[in-house]
Amino acid sequence: MAANSDIPDDLRYTKEHEWARVQGNLAQIGITRFAVEQLGDVTQLELPKKGESVAQGEVFGTVESVKAVSDLFAPVSGKVAKVNDSLFDKPETINEDPYRAGWLIEIELGDPSQVDALMSAADYKKLLAEQE
């Protein structure tokens, strides 16, 4: 399946199917192709505002698809540095391009060592294989 093989090597993952792209002290956050396939068409989302704090493992927003609502869990703690506002007008971007244009927020890392606790692409792939 495409959803189980579309797992970029340069990202880190959570077991709740979020990804983090870490560059310096910033982490861009999104949801994985697998998550998107499970959700189906995304129609609404709720995200924190710039400047708000999020905590690793805690809910930072929700994504509503036609058929379900899902919580979004923060892969790392920190302050929200950027929000992908374009998604509010075009939520389908998350379905179309979950790893690039469909990013959700950017977090200024509070504790960079938290990144180490996230899964590698290989580990995430293993997780999906176990869930099959």
Added chain:
Amino acid sequence: MSAAVAPLRRTPLFDLHVAAGARMVEFGGWEMPLQYQGIIAEHRAVRSSVGLFDVSHMGEVSLRGPRAAEAVQRIVTNAVGKLDDGAAMYTVMCYPDGGIVDDCIVYRRAADDFMVVVNASNTAKDLAWMQENAGPIAEVVDESEATALIAVQGPAAVALVARLADGEIASVKRFRFARAAIAGVPCLACRTGYTGEDGFELACPADRAAELWSALMDGGGTPIGLGARDTLRLEARLCLYGNDIDQTTTPLEAGLGWVVKLDAGDFIGRDALARQKAEGVTRSLVGFRIDGRGIARHGYAIVDRARPAAEQVIGQVTSGTTGITVGGAIGMGYVPVASAAPGSELTIDCRGKDVAARVVKGAFYQRG
């Protein structure tokens, strides 16, 4: 999943769904296509052109014999007597207390032969109910296994079916049906549906269903999964058993008073419904719109924050989704009659967050 679950049943079209790339899910004990290309695209295909739905999981039960009409009337609330051969009607079956056993469509194939199409998840329960209550005066035959059902819906649906039909079919009126060969497959072609669009539901022998489905696909039909079936029926404000109606709700509360004909005969539930009609209902199923953010889903509480904390829940959302054609978020729910008038403001507890909604009149979507 627990290991003790009974194996899921499959329709005769299962292999075709898988080959078409459908995502299959469990529904009412069946393994059914949730979606093929995506719910939004499928929903739009039905609104703009023509969609194909495999609804072979639904149950078909016939009641036969010289007292068949009487037997059907014993268990349904709508008037069987107004049906002639080739006519169908929407109705509900009720318990003695007025709660709903199931909603269904009754077809009069002949004066001594009626077919009742019921919900997949209720087929076993309904069959037992029919045998118990209609069985003493009519032969109750479960035709579900032998029958496949394909819904063809959308503005181009009638033309598609007509092109494949051996005779004139487009003149069959709404809630009427005719026997016809469609793509060479013998069908009962019924001008009914569950989408708010024009179209047919084609009942055919299970072993010929794949042939019919393929011809409809080749003719330009788009396969539609259960996901879009739900968004389409909700825009048309049609009830789903298990969501909007069940054994704890009566047809009068559900806005289905138009299928309750108290003078039709001594049907099960009549006394309770007559009483409720005389006294008036205390709650009603309403349609609502959410204009801001948020989607209300089945089971969310409808609240009145002005009341004491323990009494704030005044109703319940029964269905809710994104209005793919009509925009915004739409839903249905039960509210006290005082809050049921169009324009009434509602507050819905969407996972701990209060969202404002307002009651709207009639269907969210009406075809042009």
